[in-house]
Amino acid sequence: MQRDGQNSFSFRDFLKSKLFVSILIVGAVFITLICIGFVVMYERDGSVTQTIDVWRDKLTSEQLVWFESGLDELKKALAVQINTKRAKNVILFVGDGMGPVSVTAGRIFKHGEGGKLSWEDFPHMGLLKTYSMDKQVPDSASTATALFGGVKANYHTNGVDSGVLKEDCQASQNKSHHVESILYWAQKAGKGTGFVTTTRVTHATPASLFANVPDRAWECEAKMPLDAKNQGCIDIARQLIEKEPGSKFNVIMGGGRQCLVSGVEDSENDPLDTWSCISEDGRDLIEKWSTDKMEKEQTFAVVQNNSDLENLDVSSEFVLGVFANGHLAYDHERDKGASGMPSLEEMTTAALRVLRKHQKGFFLVVEGGMIDQAHHRGWAKTALSELAAMDDAVAATLKIMARELDETLIIVTSDHAHTLSMNGYPDKGNSIFGVAQNSRIDNIPYTTLTYGTGGPGGYQVEVDGDGKVHRRDPTLDDTEDYKYIQQVAVLTDENIHGGVDVAVHAMGPMAHLFHCVHENSYVAHVISYAARIGRFRDSSAAGAFFDLLGLS
Known part of the structure; x- marks a missing residue:
């Protein structure tokens, strides 16, 4: 059909035209971009439910429960925000001997297969390699030196680098081989410091926080060879009380009276640990610690049982708690009465009440040490009971610190594993x-x-x-x-350590720095960086570094 000499253009012709095809393509691209934008928006907001609603109608109830579970975890993962603040407070939990099988079995024991331990909801985690400088499978002294000092060490040595071999007193006196601990760094930054443990306060793991010795067995003078004494080496107990940083710890809690005081009495409820050091030189380091605080006009408290701890004046500047001759009793066996021994949770919460008053923050190390002791004896149920007790301590800490979690770096890890399968x-x-x-x-x-x-x-x-x-x-x-x-x-003579990697879980400032497989020595460097202590302490160099990263 023609009108006025022009060709008519029908709607059907339009649908066949290149213009219409072009419009369709542009429209399709536009709609696709909008859809992508919505998905990205949902992912950024953690609101992923709208993108999968259509799937649910096609799932059986047996499948749906797991899709719902996966959705919940996706939402949590997408909502995680990296905290790059400075860590005012640091709390480090160490489950001695708490390898991955212990954690799995402990979770099932306490919460069932589908449950979780208190730290397993922390948003960041990694794995730690535990070997020492001379052993594929390490002991607790060398691993604690790595965790607390950032330097791997030799088997059986505390607070010294690999230039010091086991029992080499002379080399250990060379201060260039001494490894500074994270609590020393925290003290120099003006923070409150302390540790609690269910083992002797002089035992292998806590000793690396304050001592520099070539043999972890030197918990008191009675286990030291004569030539080491003649060369001037000092036992671990004396270093805790007489030298920095131990003498300046605001909180010390655990067992080990037999290493601090000579002539303590053996009893059924509080036996001497005959395997370990029993002091014989007439010392009373608890009295010496008290006298030092009095002379410096510092407020202090000595606590030795449940009643003392319950009535503790938390305004005290310094607290020394020694609750047993040797290690503390296993949690399921301990006397919970007034004259008995406290739980790890009770010691931890008391320590937090003492330390939280420090204006510049604090650093607390907590060791669940009897996990390891039970494993050495092959008592799996006792070991997992001790792991459950540490779970209680972590859960209580999260409640106490609820309003300060944004500025508190909390880490849960282990020093090594065992051969539990x-x-x-x-x-x-x-x-x-x-x-x-x-x-x-x-x-x-x-x-x-x-x-x-x-x-x-x-x-x-x-x-x-x-x-x-x-x-x-x-x-x-x-x-x-x-x-x-x-x-x-x-x-073998006893159940011995395992050499597999152990997990590290973290929440709070800079917790995201745990993200893959790390050396165990890396833990100290993350803490130093997050709290700006040690090598990352506030100084012109450190300040420039943080300014460069936009973290000042």
């Missing part, structure tokens, strides 16, 4: 201490938890008259008993 195909809900299944070779039951190495009590095999080796049936014993010794594969 989790075996078989036990049913969900089965007791973690129960039988997993029968061996397909000899048809003898075996427990879910066993150790790779252990003493005679765990090496439960016998040879019959025909020369055949038989493993003991664990159902003949009460595997739920706190002192049931788990079966082991290799006979």
Whole structure:
């Protein structure tokens, strides 16, 4: 059809035109960009539910529960914000011997398979390599030196670098080999400092906070060789009380009276640890500590039982708590009465009340040390009970510090693992201490938890008259008993350490710096950087560095 000599252009022709196709393409691109924008917006806001609503109609109830669970975790992950503030306070928890299997088994023991320990919701985590400078599998002295000083050390040495070998007194007196601890750095920055432990206060892990010795066994003079004394080496207990930084700790709590005071009495409720050092030189370092505070006109308190701790005047500048001759009693065995020993949670909360008054902040180290002691004896249930007690201490800390979490770096980690393993195909809900299944070779039951190495009590095999080796049936014993010794594969003098990586969990300022597999020595450097202490203390150089990063 023509009108006035011009070609008409129908709607059908328009739909076939290049112009219409171009409009369609542009429109499709525009709509796609809008959709992408919405998804990005939802992801930034942590509101991811709108993007998957359409999926839910097609899921069975068995599947839906896990999609909902995944959605909840996605929302939490997307909502995580990096905290780059300066850490006014630092709280470092160390579960001695708390390897990854201990954590898994401890979680099941306390909360069930689907539960979580108090630190497992921290937003940041990594793994730590635990080897020492001379051992693939380390001891607690060398790992504590790495954690607390940022420098890996040799086996059995505290607070010295790898230039000092075990028992080398002369080398240990060379101050150039001394490793400064994170609590020393915190003191120099004007922060309150302290530590609590369920072991002796002179034991391998806490000793690296204040002592510089070539042998962790030198907890008091009685374990030192004569030539070391003649060369002028000083035992760990004296270094705690007489030298910095130990003499300036605001809080010291744990056991170890037998190393601090000579002639202490053995008793059924508070036995001497005959394996460790028992002082014989007439010392009374508790009295010496008190006299020092009086002479300096500093307020102080000495606490030695539950009643003392409950009635503690938290306005005291300094607190020394010594609750046992040796290590503290295991949590399930301790006397909870007035004359008994406190829990790790009770010591931790008391320490926090003392330290929180410091205007420049504080640094507290908390060790759940009896996890390791129980593992050494093959008592898995006792070890996991001690892990549960540390879980209580962390949970209580989170409550107390609730209003200060934004400026408090909290770290939970371990110094090393043990050879505990989790075996078989036990049913969900089965007791973690129960039988997993029968061996397909000899048809003898075996427990879910066993150790790779252990003493005679765990090496439960016998040879019959025909020369055949038989493993003991664990159902003949009460595997739920706190002192049931788990079966082991290799006979040694005791259950010994494992060398696998351990987890580190963190929340608060600079917690995101734990993000992959790290050396255990890295922990001290993160703390130094986050709190601006030690090498990152406030100075012209450090200030310029932080200004460069926009973190001042």
